[in-house]
Amino acid sequence: MVNIGACVKEPGSTRKNKTGSWRTFKPILDKEKCIDCENCVLFCPEGCINKDYDIDYDYCKGCGICAEECPVKAIKMERG
Amino acid sequence: MVKKVFTANRSVAEAVKLAKPQVVPVYPITPQTTISEYLAQFVADGDLKAEYIRVESEHSAISAALGASGAGVRVFTATSSQGLALMHEILFAAAGMRSPIVLVDANRALSAPLSIWNDQQDTISERDSGWLQIYAENAQEALDAVLIAYRVAEDRDVLLPCMVCIDGYFLTHTVEPLDVPSQEEVDQFLPPYKPYAFLDPENPMSIGTFTDPEYYMEARYAIEEAMERSKEVIAKANEEFAEIFGRKYDFIEPYQCDDAEIIIVAMGSVCGTIKDVIDSLRDEGEKIGLLKLRVFRPFPTQEMKEVLEKASKVAVLDKNISFGMGGVLYNNIKSKTNADAYGFIAGLGGRDITPEYIKEIVAKTKNPTREIEWIGLKKEEV
């Protein structure tokens, strides 16, 4: 049954929708090169890079902003 | 309970004070204006503990009301005519978001030409918005309807907004004696508002979401079901209202209908005049009755059928017009009952509906020549 007024009582429930399937290119981070600047964390439109710089590929749409904004080019975009 | 002599606008303001809404966004418009003024004064005097928002338009009045209702409080707003038309978009949203807003509309004609005078085109035009609609005959009914409106709208089985419709000037600016209930009585009738879904950081919800074709129809069907369920809730509210306040309301109010050959159907203040005309016609031996329709949405089909189908003919008085189709009430009655009904458009833009016009309606119903007649037109101006 549709909720009264079509309200959604489960916060953050778009997490059920794995947008990783949209991806063509995949960001691969070389943690050795990472200088902990947080650019990728802050600029990710999905918010799917955590403080340990783990990329959640379940949601990553492969936009490439993280690679573009990495000052030390520690992220490479690869097919797949 | 205290006997007072008030206009319907004042009686509405008194009802609002007793209902204790916490947020009141209103925008003044003739002939609703004094409602917004009385409420401002009540708040200024500390007699109504509410946040009064002096919004910049009716669109924002209803939007702020919906926002406040979404944040979990009882709200009130009032408007008229162009103001209600400006609210149109958000009226549908309020029903769809199942927000139990109570709104009083001072019934007034819609432009053009511009008119500040009474008819019921404004609220009738919002009949499909998902709001309950109650039409008051006098200042007492207006006050009582506001209390009943909150009670019904906020019921978990309903959760729909409710519009209380009071005829501009005929009610809004005419003083009448009435009973103003005590706060204790009202508190007994109207429990504090407990919202169904509301904005709370401790329990975050999203309200007013986007739906694709997978869910929209079900959400709209739920409104239809709630509208249907509201009939029972209204009936129960009317009963309890009678127990506490001693005044019994119903969906319809038949007057001299039992043996009537012709029944006139009407809504609002004109019903008083019609009753007087019926009294004098009955003195002359004419079997005429009045069916006053108090609750227009939900439409009380069964109640209407039971009364109307006993009469040989029915005259429906509409203070509105759906161009190319006739009066809306007339069309509703034609589609929902088997009554031999005739439609009469009267009283648009404040044109008086005199006893003579009502007698003319009766005469034309006896010997109908047309399905729909306009009553009181100045032939020389047509």
Added chain:
Amino acid sequence: MEIREEEFLAPGHRGCAGCGATVGVRLALKALGKNTVAVSATGCLEVITTPYPETAWDIPWIHVAFENAAAVASGVERALKTQGKDAQVVAFAGDGGTADIGLQALSGAMERGHNIIYICYDNEAYMNTGVQRSGATPYGASTTTSPPGKESFGEDKPKKNIPMIMAAHGVPYVATASISYPEDFMKKVQKAKEIDGPAYIHLHQPCTTGWGFDPSKTIELGRLAVETGSWILYEIEDGEFHVTYRPLQRKMVDEYLMAQKRFKHLTEEERERIQHNVDALCTELKI
């Protein structure tokens, strides 16, 4: 500055790859924290974040219509106040919902002094309906309703200056920001939260789909706008204007314009006119 790790906008939302609007919301909510109630105008953000039966919002959120986010926020703010709740109300609306159809409601809310933060995420056109011109579309830009042609070079009017219109309301805090300068933006959001009364933040937000650039360049485009002086970061605090970021050396506007499809049609002469206008303003502001 201390930046919260916590996210309040969940992934899985339906924003385009490279969406700048969701970056803006994420940053704003990081600055505001959990005790926040959000109001959205109809638009991209609303549609991509609340596809029933899902929502991307981890905080309470309400949407009613396109033009009334400020009015809805007014009602929410007063309702929270009367219940003694101190949650911060923040409204998000696009440039169409702010500069055009929502301007009246915004003006009313600002003038009434509600304690709300209103953030306009400005992507300079009606993106949700497919890139039509808004009052915030810049001079020369091609949109589907301001296309270049034999008789047209694209949008022929300068961008409506909403932050200054808000400042003219005398509200205690007005700021411009860019998603490409997160610290600057988040500081402004925090300031807006601390202030008692209405705050308006105009957030410049490149749109990959509407502007025509690769999704990976969203942040780069926002940066170019600021580094070329095409978008100026400032704040107006109790009437005091000051620029919050000055490029070390201002880049040529061409670098910004030529990186996007929407300006590709412009002739050299037209681009020079834009450069001239940017120079005039930047000279005045010593940028």
